[in-house]
Amino acid sequence: MTRVITYGTYDLLHHGHVKLLERAKALGDYLIVGVTADDFDKTRGKINVTQSLMERVEAVKALGIADEIIIEEYEGQKIDDIRRHNVDIFTVGSDWVGKFDYLNEYCTVVYLPRTEGVSSSELRSVRASLRVGIVGDIDFMVKFILESEYVNGVEIGAICTDDIPRAKKMFGQISLITSDYGELLGQVDAVYIVSHPSRHEEQIAQAFEAGCHVLCESPVAMSREGCRRMFELAKEKNLVLMEGIKTAYSTAYSRLLLMLKSGKIGKVISVDATCTSLKNFEQHKDEELSRVWNTITEWGPPALLPIFQMLGTEYRASHIVSLPLRGQKDFDVFTKVDFLYDDAVASVKIGKNVKSEGELIVSGTKGYAYVPAPWWKTDYFEIRFENPSDNKRYFYQLDGEGIRYEIVAFVKAVETGRGDVYIGREITEAISGVIGDFTDGDKVSYI
Numbered sequence: 040m041t042r043v044i045t046y047g048t049y050d051l052l053h054h055g056h057v058k059l060l061e062r063a064k065a066l067g068d069y070l071i072v073g074v075t076a077d078d079f080d081k082t083r084g085k086i087n088v089t090q091s092l093m094e095r096v097e098a099v100k101a102l103g104i105a106d107e108i109i110i111e112e113y114e115g116q117k118i119d120d121i122r123r124h125n126v127d128i129f130t131v132g133s134d135w136v137g138k139f140d141y142l143n144e145y146c147t148v149v150y151l152p153r154t155e156g157v158s159s160s161e162l163r164s165v166r167a168s169l170r171v172g173i174v175g176d177i178d179f180m181v182k183f184i185l186e187s188e189y190v191n192g193v194e195i196g197a198i199c200t201d202d203i204p205r206a207k208k209m210f211g212q213i214s215l216i217t218s219d220y221g222e223l224l225g226q227v228d229a230v231y232i233v234s235h236p237s238r239h240e241e242q243i244a245q246a247f248e249a250g251c252h253v254l255c256e257s258p259v260a261m262s263r264e265g266c267r268r269m270f271e272l273a274k275e276k277n278l279v280l281m282e283g284i285k286t287a288y289s290t291a292y293s294r295l296l297l298m299l300k301s302g303k304i305g306k307v308i309s310v311d312a313t314c315t316s317l318k319n320f321e322q323h324k325d326e327e328l329s330r331v332w333n334t335i336t337e338w339g340p341p342a343l344l345p346i347f348q349m350l351g352t353e354y355r356a357s358h359i360v361s362l363p364l365r366g367q368k369d370f371d372v373f374t375k376v377d378f379l380y381d382d383a384v385a386s387v388k389i390g391k392n393v394k395s396e397g398e399l400i401v402s403g404t405k406g407y408a409y410v411p412a413p414w415w416k417t418d419y420f421e422i423r424f425e426n427p428s429d430n431k432r433y434f435y436q437l438d439g440e441g442i443r444y445e446i447v448a449f450v451k452a453v454e455t456g457r458g459d460v461y462i463g464r465e466i467t468e469a470i471s472g473v474i475g476d477f478t479d480g481d482k483v484s485y486i
């Protein structure tokens with residue numbers, strides 16, 4: 040009996056896949072199909088596969104061509120599979136010619152002709168091309184624009200900024216570059232807001248009026264009430280409001296959350312997050328500071344995220360200690376926030392004129408999680424115990440600092456109408472709430 044094996048993602052199963060599977064089956068008597076797992080696809084650069092692994096497996100199964108279906112999860116697995124399943128022939132489409140010659144050592148490698156004119160990528164991009172406009176500071180847009188090129192189904196249709204000449208020089212390929220936000224909203228389906236936080240509420244409301252979905256760089260609003268109003272408006276208009284904190288969309292960070300929820304380190308007693316970056320504020324005159332992100336708005340959201348996701352948002356008390364720049368209370372260069380929960384504590388330490396070790400430590404009753412600096416670009420973490428031989432290390436590829444995955448999540452959010460899958464609404468509101476407390480000043484002690 041000749042045993043044949045082939046691999047693929049099989050997203051949005053199309054006739055190219057079917058033909059290939061039929062040809063593969065015809066090469067022998069027994070066909071094994073390896074369907075790639077989502078994580079493995081991510082490391083191969085396929086980041087916005089539309090269907091889940093289960094859906095893709097079910098679709099291949101329903102064809103009735105495969106005798107056996109397996110999941111491909113890791114680099115080098117093909118060799119293992121060929122040996123373990125006693126495979127005689129490995130086959131894939133001609134788009135892979137040469138790539139799998141190394142398997143000749145283990146079995147016969149056959150490249151079958153690929154069907155012309157159809158691919159999952161094409162189907163994905165035809166399905167929904169979301170036209171996104173961006174409003175805000177040019178320097179913050181750059182990464183988003185670059186990363187959007189890796190995501191199909193998204194097109195940056197317009198930019199709104201004050202510095203038009205610079206924007207034209209940098210992003211000449213974008214069809215509309217304007218300083219008129221209303222004009223931008225008329226051209227797009229959705230908007231990414233990366234302007235100064237004090238403008239977010241007004242710009243979100245305007246976007247909703249124009250029927251546009253919103254991805255807003257955190258904080259969404261300058262107060263809890265403001266944030267609530269934005270969510271209510273989104274609901275009323277049936278539009279998506281999603282908070283942009285790139286950390287939330289990284290695989291390693293998501294895995295860490297799940298691991299802690301499953302009790303890996305026992306009960307979580309303390310979450311301590313530090314985020315700092317050295318910036319030179321001397322160049323800014325006092326009157327210019329209202330246009331610059333202070334420490335609490337820039338670093339507060341990512342640092343608060345793990346606290347609220349791990350301990351919830353129902354803390355009993357909080358206290359803020361802040362170091363203002365040149366005596367300007369609303370412009371902090373260093374801030375510390377402490378939270379008291381019924382059964383846990385948490386703290387954030389953030390700075391733009393103070394440097395520290397940017398780590399995240401989650402302490403539990405059985406062990407602790409350690410995410411080294413810069414933890415907000417999570418790709419690696421350790422679970423550590425009293426006995427070091429029990430320690431475990433985890434690494435998950437992070438491409439594009441997580442922005443790429445954030446864009447993928449936004450496209451999905453628009454498709455499904457749910458913008459709160461990664462960051463719950465109550466968390467977005469609590470983050471804006473802390474910004475509000477800082478601005479009110481009641482809970483703040485100044486250094």
Ligand code: CTP
Binds near residue numbers: 047049153
């Ligand atoms: N395939 C084919 N003809 C096509 C598309 C795919 O023969 N028109 C084959 C591939 O060569 C591979 C298998 O089907 O052996 C699974 O391919 P997969 O990567 O899942 O599909 P693509 O449509 O190529 O996906 P993408 O556009 O995401 O690369």
